[in-house]
Each structure stands twice: as structure tokens, then as C-alpha cells.
Amino acid sequence: xxxxxxxxxxxxxxxxxxPVVAYGVxxxxxxxxxxxxxxxxxxxxxAFVFVLSSxxxxxxxxxxxxxxxxxxxxxxxxxxxxxxxxxxxxxYQALFLAHGGLTTLGANVFSMGIAGPLVGYVAYKGAxxxxxxxxxxxxxxxxxxxxxxYVVTALQLALAFPAATGVLTSFKAFMAIFAVTQIPLAIxxxxxxxxxxxxxxxxxxxxxxxxxxxxxxxxxKLREVSV
Amino acid sequence: MxxxxxxxxxxxxxxSAGVQGLTGSDDKAAGVVSSLSGESYHPxxxxxxxxxxxxxxxxxxxxxxxGGLLLGYFFDSRNGKKTxxx
Numbered sequence: 001x002x003x004x005x006x007x008x009x010x011x012x013x014x015x016x017x018x019p020v021v022a023y024g025v026x027x028x029x030x031x032x033x034x035x036x037x038x039x040x041x042x043x044x045x046x047a048f049v050f051v052l053s054s055x056x057x058x059x060x061x062x063x064x065x066x067x068x069x070x071x072x073x074x075x076x077x078x079x080x081x082x083x084x085x086x087x088x089x090x091x092y093q094a095l096f097l098a099h100g101g102l103t104t105l106g107a108n109v110f111s112m113g114i115a116g117p118l119v120g121y122v123a124y125k126g127a128x129x130x131x132x133x134x135x136x137x138x139x140x141x142x143x144x145x146x147x148x149x150y151v152v153t154a155l156q157l158a159l160a161f162p163a164a165t166g167v168l169t170s171f172k173a174f175m176a177i178f179a180v181t182q183i184p185l186a187i188x189x190x191x192x193x194x195x196x197x198x199x200x201x202x203x204x205x206x207x208x209x210x211x212x213x214x215x216x217x218x219x220x221k222l223r224e225v226s227v
Numbered sequence: 228m229x230x231x232x233x234x235x236x237x238x239x240x241x242x243s244a245g246v247q248g249l250t251g252s253d254d255k256a257a258g259v260v261s262s263l264s265g266e267s268y269h270p271x272x273x274x275x276x277x278x279x280x281x282x283x284x285x286x287x288x289x290x291x292x293x294g295g296l297l298l299g300y301f302f303d304s305r306n307g308k309k310t311x312x313x
Binding site: 001002003004006040043044046047048049050051053054055056057058059062063064065089092093094096097098099101103150153157161162163170173174177178181182199203204 | 238239242246252259260271272277287291298
């Protein structure tokens, strides 16, 4: 919501987010120049954020919220590039929908474009290294990226609006809203992202191997299973 | 490609109809701020433009439609290459 975060918090979140977005633009430029074949997957990752974050879905607590769609981008390209994809969506929503806002853009980019994708990226890398099923790793990464986004949002609000008894009390109050609403949506988002990843793996496994998202061995193993 | 755009746009439009009357978690959070401070909280800046609920639904659908067009382009190009190979 425009003007929702008071001074100095909205400036702090801008200061933390801008270097990451600048790094993301730099990495994205280098990637597109060096590996032109990744361009369609970049477009797909951006489109995925565009579609999922536009959906307003009902949840168990009688409230509604949006999925984030950032899990796919974070798995394929990492949090830096995902922060660039996210800022495009957030600017559209701030300008045309009065959803989010330009003054809260820094905080929203940090929670949805940086913290969520970072958690998703670490979860995916950790799960694949631990030898978990590839699609389960994607499911987990996308669901955790969604949940982490809202945990960080709750933290941002708690820091800006501490209760008389402290930040922890506010954090619990905000988490009670976001966590309950978001858990079912995060599960749905994880499942949809897994399906999308499966399609990409079947159609562009060569690019995924080049991006170090999956190993050639894992792709060959999956092909053997499906034959 | 166009079908995907229309499909995603229509899905977002229909889904948003299903949540009319439900409170968004963002709005609930604003309520928590007011209850924590003990007085009604007013943001220090307001958006220049606020769409009404119908306009909001249409703009969210447009957002989904744009994303759908891009996804459709990807699906089309992959299917086209597969068909050509066959």
C-alpha cells in the first residue's frame, strides 16, 4: 500500500534492495550475451511471476492473497535475476493497480524478489544435493520461496510497527495473518511450479544442464525412467 | 499463443470474482497496525489513482493475459520444433 511504511523503513528497504537489483541486471545482461539460448527461459520465468502474482486466491482463513511465482526464476537463474523479473511486476501493480506502491517498492522487492527467491534457491540446491526427487525439490523450493516472502513481509511490518511489548509481539500478530493465509497457496504454487518445471525439463533439458540447474546424469536417469 | 493469453486472462478474471467479499491479507495487516497503535493508521502518502473493484479485476486479468501470451509463445515454439523434427 502506498505510503504504508514510515520513515526510515521505506528508505532502508530501498537501500538494501537496489544493489541486488543492480547486480541482477548486470548478471542478466552477461547471461543473455553469453548464452542467447537462455532468453526463452528468462521470458518464461518472468511470465510465470506475471501470471501467478495476478491471481487473487481464497484461503482457509476467510481471506485471500496472491501466490508469488518467483520459485521458478530462482531455481533457473538465482535470486539476483529473479529480483529484476519481480521489480517489473511490482512496478506494473504499483502504477496501474494501486497494489503495493512506489514508496513500498524497496520493501516489496526485498521480500518477494530477494528473500523469497534466496530461500527457494538454497532449498533447491540443498534438496538436489541431498538426492531428493527432482520434482519434489522444485515443489519444496517454490513453496518455501512463497512462504518466506510473507514471513519477511511480517518481519518488515513488525520492525516498522513494534508493539508496546516489543517487535516479537507484532511479528506474531502479522504472522498469524500471513502464515495461515499463505500456507495453502504456497502448496498450490509448489505443485504448479513442479508441473511447469517438468515441461521445461522435457523441452529444454539442454539449457537446464548448461545453467547447472540439473546434471546431465540426472536428465539421463529421468529419461530412462520415462522410457 | 493468443489462446494462452485469453485463457490466463479469463482465469484470473473468474478467480477474482470468487474472492469478492473476502478480505485481502494486506488489508488485514493494516488492521493489525491500527490495533497495535490503538488508533486508526493512515499511510503518509496515497496513490495517485485507485482503480475500482471492476477495473482492478480487469487490470489483474490483463496482467495474467500478458504473462499467458509469453508462456503461450514458449509452448508454441517448443511444439512447433517438435512437430518439425517429427
